[in-house]
Amino acid sequence: MLQQTPVARVLDPWSEWVRRWPVPSAMAAASPGDVLRAWGKLGYPRRALRLHACAQVLAAEHGDVVPDDVETLLSLPGIGDYTARAVACFAYGQAVPVVDTNVRRVIARAVHGRAEPGNPGKRDLDDAEVLLPRAADGSYSVDAPVFSAALMELGALVCTARKPRCDECPLTDCRWVRRGRPAHTGPPRRTQKFAGTDRQVRGLLLDVLRGSADPVPRGSLDVVWTSDTAQRDRALDSLLSDGLVEITKSGLFCLVGEGDGR
Known part of the structure; x- marks a missing residue:
């Protein structure tokens, strides 16, 4: 539900959704039409059908339990890189990089000194993985999932796209700030219109x-x-x-x- 949709719009539909279908098999038993009706006005309704198909696979092949590893999650209908890693990290506490728009922007500024990130790609995951905290022996720290959540929140609340609050940022060394916060020189950010489409x-x-x-x-x-x-x-x-x-x-x-x- 959170794919391309703000949290505020998702909260009420999600609460009703998990009340009605608390486990995958419950949703799998519903008709696709029921699922689309419950999806309401969240937009991109094909996501609802993919979620329904995913529930059917979870019920039939995974004992009604969402898998905890990225590769298995990626094999499920409607699950891409971001969702697979977000589930593994935030639901199961695994130290895997999770990259959304906010994380990409924080890394672009703090690490690369750019106002905006470039085109999405594998480099984003590599950049995020390097930043994950590690223990003295080189293994990932138990705090890695918390760090991933903090990075997302930093981008959503402080290092925002239009009015970054650099004076409130907890980062003590940001390459973009050291460079004098240079303006974005690449293609203008595309905005998705809705009316009339x-x-x-x-x-x-x-x-x-x-x-x-x-x-x-x-x-x-x-x-x-x-x-x-x-x-x-x-x-x-x-x-x-x-x-x-x-x-x-x-x-x-x-x-x-x-x-x-x-």
Whole structure:
């Protein structure tokens, strides 16, 4: 849920989610449509289907327990580098580097002296791993997971993108500050707009289907976006292609798995 979504938006849906489905097998037994409906307005709804597929694998192959090693986690549906390492580190206390946007920015400034990080890549993991605290014998310190969490919080609360609070930073040596905080000279940071995009139209179409207990006729979907019918049709086609929506035998539209042969 936290992939590309702020914590504040996730808290309420997550609380309801784990109350309803406290273990993977509980979610695995639900229909994909139920999962999409519970996902609500979190956005990027394909994540919900991947989470449902992941729950099915956990229930069938892992005894209803989330694995604790990165490689096994990476084999699960919808689990990428960040999520696999975040679970291993924060849920199981393993000393593995966890890199998100905030961590990349802290490292870019404190270690490399740049205002902004470059393109994501394996180097990010290497940079984060070098920083993990170690014991006298060279092994990772038991504090490594706490350090990873602290690095993320530092980027989220102090070393922020637009107004870094350098006077409050606990780091005593930041290369970016020593260089006089030079401005970013690379390509401008891209911002994702939402209004008027296919993402917005897809969300409006899904809202109709989530709000109905029964499949709906095409007309109920057409009215949500009349300013650009080609865009609306494209958005609906993409929902069908992504397996989020299906058409019943009688030509009605519903969330996937809710057609009941009609």
